Each structure stands twice: as structure tokens, then as C-alpha cells.
Amino acid sequence: MNNINNIVSRNVQNIEISGIRKFFNKVVNYPDAISLTLGQPDFNVPEKIKGAMVKAIEDNKTTYTSNAGILELREEISKYLKNQHIDYDADEICLTIGGSEGLMDVFTALLNPEDKVLIPTPAYPAYESCVKLLGGQIINYNLKEDFSINFEELKILISQEKPKVMVVSYPSNPTGAILSKEDNNKLYEIIKDNEIMVISDEMYSSLCFEDNYYSIAQFNDIKNKVIAVGGFSKMFSMTGLRLGYVCAAEGFMNAIMKVHQYNVSCAPSIVQWGAYEGLKSCMSDVEYMKSEFIKRRDYLHDRFIKMGFEANLPMGAFYMFPSIEKFNMKSEEFCERLLKEAGVAVVPGSAFGVGGEGYMRISYAYSMEQLKEAADRIENWLKSI
Ligand SMILES: Cc1ncc(COP(=O)(O)O)c(C=O)c1O
Incomplete structure (x- = not known):
């Protein structure tokens, strides 16, 4: 059998699958965990877009x-x-x-x-x-x-x-x-x-x-x-x-x-x-989604600040990136424990390069109920560590 490493391109060997996906794959082992890991809005595709695609097929x-x-x-x-x-x-x-x-x-x-x-x-x-x-x-x-x-x-x-x-x-x-x-x-x-x-x-x-x-x-x-x-x-x-x-x-x-x-x-x-x-x-759908993200952002940011996290108020996209430095754990360890002990999955900051160490990424492209439950769980967990 050939040694695969001698065959696969060095450049390909040099890269790894994304840390976001890696962490998402771990979440599968915790069916009761709330996952705030993915950068994917939870809204359906606007109806008119769906209709136009169906029509394109029919035509x-x-x-x-x-x-x-x-x-x-x-x-x-x-x-x-x-x-x-x-x-x-x-x-x-x-x-x-x-x-x-x-x-x-x-x-x-x-x-x-x-x-x-x-x-x-x-x-x-x-x-x-x-x-x-x-x-x-x-x-x-x-x-x-x-x-x-x-x-x-x-x-x-x-x-x-x-x-x-x-x-x-x-x-x-x-x-x-x-x-x-x-x-x-x-x-x-x-x-x-x-x-x-x-x-x-x-x-x-x-x-x-x-x-x-x-x-x-x-x-x-x-x-x-x-x-x-x-x-x-x-x-x-x-x-x-x-x-x-x-x-x-x-x-x-x-x-x-x-x-x-x-x-x-x-x-x-x-x-x-x-x-x-x-x-x-469908630009009004885009505006609607944006206004929902702003509500979620405000809610989540407020909860995190009240819990004592340092977190900039996000001004775009749908992620918050609070500091976890004061917990004296690497972001990977912090997020593993958050997953195992609190039942909340977020992405370790280190998945975003060296400058991400000391942070976690929370996607708020999730429903308000999920955000509330996740924040409650994190709040309770913090009291226990
Ligand atoms: C900053 C940024 N650029 C590019 C992409 C790629 O997006 P897509 O290939 O889905 O259009 C993403 C996806 O998460 C992203 O966050």
C-alpha cells in the first residue's frame, strides 16, 4: 500500500478541516445541547425566491x-x-x-x-x-x-x-x-x-x-x-x-x-x-431578517454583559465574540466544558486563527427561545465553576 502522505499534495496536507465544523461534529454527541455554532440564518428562503426557482425549473x-x-x-x-x-x-x-x-x-x-x-x-x-x-x-x-x-x-x-x-x-x-x-x-x-x-x-x-x-x-x-x-x-x-x-x-x-x-x-x-x-x-424580507437579528443581538449581548462577560456590541453579521480570558482556560477547553457541563455549543475562538484565542464565537442566527435557554444554561453553569 502506498504511503498516502507521499502522494497527497503537501499543500493539502498543510490544511485542516475547519474548526467550526470540527466543533459542530462534536455537538452531535450531545443531543440535548443547544448549538449556537452555525453561521446560517434560521429563516426560510423568501417565498418569491422559491417561486422563481420552481418556475425556472418548469421553464x-x-x-x-x-x-x-x-x-x-x-x-x-x-x-x-x-x-x-x-x-x-x-x-x-x-x-x-x-x-x-x-x-x-x-x-x-x-x-x-x-x-x-x-x-x-x-x-x-x-x-x-x-x-x-x-x-x-x-x-x-x-x-x-x-x-x-x-x-x-x-x-x-x-x-x-x-x-x-x-x-x-x-x-x-x-x-x-x-x-x-x-x-x-x-x-x-x-x-x-x-x-x-x-x-x-x-x-x-x-x-x-x-x-x-x-x-x-x-x-x-x-x-x-x-x-x-x-x-x-x-x-x-x-x-x-x-x-x-x-x-x-x-x-x-x-x-x-x-x-x-x-x-x-x-x-x-x-x-x-x-x-x-x-x-x-425580496429586499423587505432582508430588512425583516436584519431587524430580527438586531433584536436577538440586543438580547444576547445584554444577557452576556449581565453575566459579567466582556463583549463588544456586534454591529453586523450575526455573531458575538465575547472574551473568555478571565476564565483562565484555552478557548477549546472552555468550549468543551461549556458543551459537556452546560449543554451549550459555541465555537472556540481559536478556530478563527491565533487572534481568536481567548474568545468564543456565538452565532445568534437561532431563535429567541434557543438564545434564552442557552443564556440561562450558561448563567447557571457559571455559578458552578
Ligand atoms: C466571512 C465569510 N465569507 C464567505 C463565506 C462563504 O459563504 P458562502 O460560500 O456560503 O457564500 C462565509 C460563510 O460563512 C463567511 O462567513
Whole structure:
């Protein structure tokens, strides 16, 4: 029998399955536990989207679409983005199989082995795994206590390490932080003055709890230095339907399209028609979901503060990232004990990189009843430890 390790690519051996999934798999052994682990809204897909997908099947819209995806949807995305002051035309947008494929396509289109990529820590784990798979070098940049960018450190890292690419990820999974107007302007100055590409992950842009949304993709004069990745998993609560998109200026889009074409040809046709309907007529559903998330956020944050946790008020997405430092346990141990002894599953902060140690991620994409029961259980457990 061949030694598998001699055969499987070193880059693949170098990565692990996501810590979020690992922890989720443990929860299965505790059937009575309340799981607040997944980044998946608990709402149904809006009815009109479902109807549009059923109709697409009935109308036999089940063939390949163009590689970039149906023009109707790309035009609708372009309009949606322009409302957020992000200027991409339909031919600068490519539909992908979730933001996940979009991210991988972009990294693949940009990176040569050894290229350096600045990745925030803590952050969504896929960034580091994509870079490792491609043989790139990860350079972490730390975030401040409120999970905003530490610009002093960032400037030093850029001038010393000369990274080719920087990942920016707001609203953030796992911290719930958003990009402020001031920080967006500061980031712009840095990107303008340096030779660096930004990949901006805008997966949660529809779940920003402030009136105004800020993104580095809003500055048109650095359009050639920014690639945005977005998607509909969270926006329309359609994680399993797998639809995302990449926005890039023409030259980059040509490169991304090559990767996309040979990977998947196109995103699923039926879902594209669903999202098209969604953008045209389901924005009130998105607003409703957002308002529900805000209620849950307020409830959960209040409970945690009353229990004595230090936790920033999340301003977007649907995660809270409280500190567990005062318990003198590694986040993995803390979360294992919380699962076994309190019957509540949350994700250890360490699953989000070195900067996540000392925290736990709680997803509040769960019903108010579940959040209340989980908070009660944690409160009781705290009294016992
Ligand atoms: C920050 C972030 N980016 C990208 C993704 C990928 O989303 P999807 O592939 O479902 O569109 C996720 C999913 O959780 C995420 O949290």
C-alpha cells in the first residue's frame, strides 16, 4: 500500500478541516445541547425566491448559463451595489458557487507560490486555508480590542513584508465588527499609496446594523486594486443554494473567469433566477431578517454583559465574540466544558486563527427561545465553576 502522505499534495496536507465544523461534529454527541455554532440564518428562503426557482425549473432554465452567469442577475447586482456606492457594471461581475468559490477563484487568479497575503486575525478560516492550498505565505495582521484595523501595525507590515494581497473582511465573521467611515478612509489612503491588492469579503454587507455601509470597494480611483466578493447565502438565507459573486475590474475579471470556468463552468442556473427575483422583490424580507437579528443581538449581548462577560456590541453579521480570558482556560477547553457541563455549543475562538484565542464565537442566527435557554444554561453553569 502506498504511503498516502507521499502522494497527497503537501499543500493539502498543510490544511485542516475547519474548526467550526470540527466543533459542530462534536455537538452531535450531545443531543440535548443547544448549538449556537452555525453561521446560517434560521429563516426560510423568501417565498418569491422559491417561486422563481420552481418556475425556472418548469421553464426548463436548467442548462449551463454563460460562465459569468445570467446577465439579468448581474445587472441587478450592479444596481444593488450602486445603491451602496460600489460601482461595478454587469460585465465586471461573475456569479460563483457561493462566496466560497469566489474567494478561491480570486486567490487562485492572484497568487504564485510564496506570495505574501495579509490576513486579519481573528477571521473567517477559509482565507488562510485558500492561501495555504496555493502555497502562498500568510502574514497575519492583528485587530484592536474592538476588532477594528490596527493601522499602525498594518503600515509597518506593508512596508516591511511587501505583501501582494490583503484581505479585508467586514462585517466580520466571527467578531460582528463593521468598517467605520474613518477606518475606510484610512484604509483607502494606505491602499492608494502602496502596491497592494485588496480582497474585500462583503458576504455580510446586507447585515450591517448602521444606516451607512462602508467598504473599500467604494473608492473608484483604486478600483484596479480592489476585488470584492459577495453572496446570497446570508442575505436571502439560502446557504445550501450556493450562490455568490465576484466583482473586479476587467483585467482581473478575465483572470478570475479562467479559474471559474475550469472549476465549475457556471453557478447553478435555477438559483441564479431565484436570486434575480430576490434582488427585485425580496429586499423587505432582508430588512425583516436584519431587524430580527438586531433584536436577538440586543438580547444576547445584554444577557452576556449581565453575566459579567466582556463583549463588544456586534454591529453586523450575526455573531458575538465575547472574551473568555478571565476564565483562565484555552478557548477549546472552555468550549468543551461549556458543551459537556452546560449543554451549550459555541465555537472556540481559536478556530478563527491565533487572534481568536481567548474568545468564543456565538452565532445568534437561532431563535429567541434557543438564545434564552442557552443564556440561562450558561448563567447557571457559571455559578458552578
Ligand atoms: C466571512 C465569510 N465569507 C464567505 C463565506 C462563504 O459563504 P458562502 O460560500 O456560503 O457564500 C462565509 C460563510 O460563512 C463567511 O462567513
